[in-house]
Amino acid sequence: MSTLVLGGAGYIGSHMVDLLLTQHRDVVVVDNLATGHRQAVPAGVPFYEVDIRDKQALSDVFGQEKIDQVVHFAASSIVPESMADPLKYFDNNTAGMITLLEVMLEHDVKQIVFSSTAATYGEPEESPIKETTPQKPINPYGLSKLQMEQIMAWADKAYDLKWVALRYFNVAGAKADGSIGEDHPTETHLVPIILQTALGERDEIIMYGDDYQTPDGFNVRDYVQVMDLVDAHVLALDYLAKGNASNQFNLGTANGYSVKEMVEAAREATGQPIPAKIGPRRAGDPDSLVADSTKAREVLGWAPKYESVQEIIKTAWTWHQTHPNGYQDR
Ligand SMILES: NC(=O)c1ccc[n+]([C@@H]2O[C@H](COP(=O)([O-])OP(=O)(O)OC[C@H]3O[C@@H](n4cnc5c(N)ncnc54)[C@H](O)[C@@H]3O)[C@@H](O)[C@H]2O)c1
Numbered sequence: 001m002s003t004l005v006l007g008g009a010g011y012i013g014s015h016m017v018d019l020l021l022t023q024h025r026d027v028v029v030v031d032n033l034a035t036g037h038r039q040a041v042p043a044g045v046p047f048y049e050v051d052i053r054d055k056q057a058l059s060d061v062f063g064q065e066k067i068d069q070v071v072h073f074a075a076s077s078i079v080p081e082s083m084a085d086p087l088k089y090f091d092n093n094t095a096g097m098i099t100l101l102e103v104m105l106e107h108d109v110k111q112i113v114f115s116s117t118a119a120t121y122g123e124p125e126e127s128p129i130k131e132t133t134p135q136k137p138i139n140p141y142g143l144s145k146l147q148m149e150q151i152m153a154w155a156d157k158a159y160d161l162k163w164v165a166l167r168y169f170n171v172a173g174a175k176a177d178g179s180i181g182e183d184h185p186t187e188t189h190l191v192p193i194i195l196q197t198a199l200g201e202r203d204e205i206i207m208y209g210d211d212y213q214t215p216d217g218f219n220v221r222d223y224v225q226v227m228d229l230v231d232a233h234v235l236a237l238d239y240l241a242k243g244n245a246s247n248q249f250n251l252g253t254a255n256g257y258s259v260k261e262m263v264e265a266a267r268e269a270t271g272q273p274i275p276a277k278i279g280p281r282r283a284g285d286p287d288s289l290v291a292d293s294t295k296a297r298e299v300l301g302w303a304p305k306y307e308s309v310q311e312i313i314k315t316a317w318t319w320h321q322t323h324p325n326g327y328q329d330r
């Protein structure tokens with residue numbers, strides 16, 4: 001089986017490519033390098049600098065390469081940016097999905113594993129969150145991802161396209177050897193910002209809001225290690241290859257940590273002081289997102305190896321220490 005990884009030069013996509021290569025699977029990467037890095041994809045892997053909304057260019061890739069399955073990471077994914085510029089999200093994410101499915105169907109490729117998100121649940125009605133918890137997004141990013149799930153569901157009914165939506169909670173960490181990791185052009189994510197502060201690249205971390213409806217008042221998130229996360233994608237590809245029905249799975253650890261607890265965990269993991277101060281709330285942030293991933297464990301056989309956030313942070317720390325300037329250091 002040959003896998004097309006859309007967004008394979010990005011943070012999670014590059015870890016997916018690495019895992020597929022480790023398993024001796026055939027891989028092709030498409031990425032427009034909007035937030036990804038050419039250096040994150042090994043030289044021997046077929047790489048196309050293509051925007052998935054460019055229908056002809058994407059169709060040419062399907063024409064040139066043997067593709068059996070698609071993994072779709074290529075999207076805009078920053079919650080506060082989506083609040084400020086929602087149309088960017090409906091264009092890149094929602095409209096991008098329509099073009100992608102048209103091209104897949106044109107080339108008779110009918111299996112896709114898709115990066116969905118905890119952000120589709122909004123302010124969830126129950127915690128931990130199950131796949132059956134109502135999806136009521138409170139930011140345009142989460143809405144765009146819900147729309148993408150719904151578009152795939154209709155494509156299944158009409159054209160027999162089979163899909164798995166993996167609803168990630170907060171992804172963190174890096175490959176354990178530190179050779180690839182997280183490097184976004186404008187970093188907004190908590191763990192890299194904390195570690196850039198630990199390295200002295202930032203003076204302090206601002207913790208956004210201490211008046212949320214959580215035990216210590218800070219936002220609570222469920223942090224899942226990136227290599228554990230990509231493991232679930234391989235299981236999902238194999239699940240589809242066996243002819244199973246379309247499905248959705250939450251991917252998290254069921255352990256919620258507040259922003260303050262994450263700063264404290266990083267101080268322990270790195271041995272650095274990491275100055276932190278409290279700032280105002282950030283737009284679009286729900287109070288708490290914690291996963292119930294029982295279904296992924298039972299149906300896919302997913303068995304995440306990293307349970308503690310200290311261990312997850314340590315893997316990111318190895319990457320940041322060895323690559324203080326990200327992929328410029330590779
Ligand atoms: N990081 C998280 O915690 C998290 C959580 C839930 C879901 N997700 C989803 O996982 C996916 C990957 O996230 P990430 O953190 O690796 O982000 P990322 O920005 O590092 O990776 C996305 C990649 O897709 C590429 N891309 C974006 N738009 C494209 C387009 N139109 N055509 C071609 N390539 C395009 C970018 O250049 C980048 O390399 C996203 O879909 C995101 O919504 C991430």
Ligand SMILES: O=c1ccn([C@@H]2O[C@H](COP(=O)(O)OP(=O)(O)O[C@H]3O[C@H](CO)[C@@H](O)[C@H](O)[C@H]3O)[C@@H](O)[C@H]2O)c(=O)[nH]1
Nearest residue numbers: 077079117118119169170188189190193206207208219259
């Ligand atoms: O400098 C910072 C950065 C973040 N936070 C807080 O840290 C938490 C995590 O924020 P961040 O790392 O930006 O992730 P999220 O906004 O939770 O979104 C991530 O996790 C979602 C799933 O929960 C994914 O869908 C998104 O793509 C991904 O960016 C939030 O409570 C933020 O308010 C701070 O307090 N200070």
